[in-house]
Amino acid sequence: MLTPWLTAIGRNLHWRTLIQLCAALNLCLVQNTALPTEQQSNLDQLRFVTSNAEFTLLHEMGHLLIHELKLPVLGREEDAADQLGFIGLFLIYDRQKTPDFPLRLLDVADYWRLEWQRTKQPAEEIYAWDSHALDEQRFYNIACLAYGSDPKNLEWIIQTTGLPEERAFYCQDEYEQAKYAALWFREHFKRSHQQPVKHRIQVVYDSPPYQFDGDSDLLEKVKASGELEALAKRASEFFALPRDLTLRISSCGTPDSWYNSHSGELTLCYEHIAHFKKLASQRPALILP
Ligand SMILES: [Zn+2]
Known part of the structure; x- marks a missing residue:
């Protein structure tokens, strides 16, 4: 159930408006970290x-x-891969307990908004x-799953994303349906404790392209965060993978x-990461109260 007067404010609030609203009402989940604006x-x-x-x-x-x-x-x-990817964010990292997890879900949804609204070739x-x-x-779809994952606490996602109420009404059901499928899948394919970890996903960083030189700091941050290695490790240990696989940057x-199902390689392109960074720089700043 939406708070009626919040609903009446409108569905397409600008980030800053939402943040001001959050500040005024002390609704935002993330606390003020008192970081300088540029650092934040x-x-x-x-x-x-x-x-x-x-x-x-x-x-x-x-x-x-x-x-x-199979x-x-x-x-x-x-669509199935999107749902598995989204639920995977919960299953792999158990991040719903961390303060910035809702913002991460919103980041993923917002990427598709930026893709949708940008001028393309x-x-x-x-x-x-x-x-x-x-x-x-x-x-x-992603905004709906994000809101549906915790409707009580993430009602602000409706306001932030402009998710229509007609869709939002069913989002908890959609999330539960996707979660049920992923949990069913996990139960059927998880590695048992008796099974040794035979196969792993190895993370390989190829040399970045010449054009990536200006983003070398980003590459170092991604490497230093250890996010990709942690994800590969968790996936390798959770599932009984049938062969060694490679995550190649x-x-x-x-x-x-x-x-690539023939080579068993996941390829994430440097250009894709640079593209995320470019879109992130174009997104209105998240100034949290
Ligand atoms: Zn795909």
């Missing part, structure tokens, strides 16, 4: 980049598990016939990522 902005951008790199990796992990473990899929594989467009949902749909010439 850098942290927000790094969180946006790592959150979306993680989600992208987990989405591709979804493809990997569907193919490697996971039955109803509906489009791309024809080759970059996602068309109705594509195997992927439209960027706009992915934004609302590579230069691809395009901001993309994919899973």
Whole structure:
């Protein structure tokens, strides 16, 4: 149930308006860290980049598990991979207990808003016939799952994202449905304690492209955070993977990522990370109360 007067304020609040509202009402989940604005902005951008790199990796992990473990899929594989990726954020890191976890979920949704609303070249467009949902749909799908994961505490996601009430009404059910499927999958494919960890996902950093030189600090931050290695380790130990796999951070010439079922390689492109960073820099600053 939405707070009526909050609903009446409107669905498309600007970030700063929301933040001012949060400050006034002391509603925001994240406490004031008293960091200088620039430092906070850098942290927000790094969180946006790592959150979306993680989600992208987990989405591709979804493809990997569907193919490697013969996971039955109803509906489009791309939609299933998004749901597995989203629930994977909860399952792999148990981050719902950390203060910035809701912001990470919002980062992932907001990436699709930025993709949807930015001007693209024809080759970059996602068309109705594509195997992927439209960027706009992915934004609302992720926003719905994010809100649905904790409606009591994350009602502000409705305001922030402009998620229509007609959809929001069903989001808890959608989240529970996706979670149920992921838990079913986890129960059927998790590694038992008696099983040794035979296969692992190795993280490999190829040399970044020349154009990435200016983002070397970002690369170092991503490496130093250990996020990708931690994710690979947790996934390797959670599932009984049928073969060794590689998570390769590579230069691809395009901001993309994919899973190659022949080589068993997940490829996350430097250009994709740089793209996340570029979009993060264009996003209104998150100045938390
Ligand atoms: Zn995909």
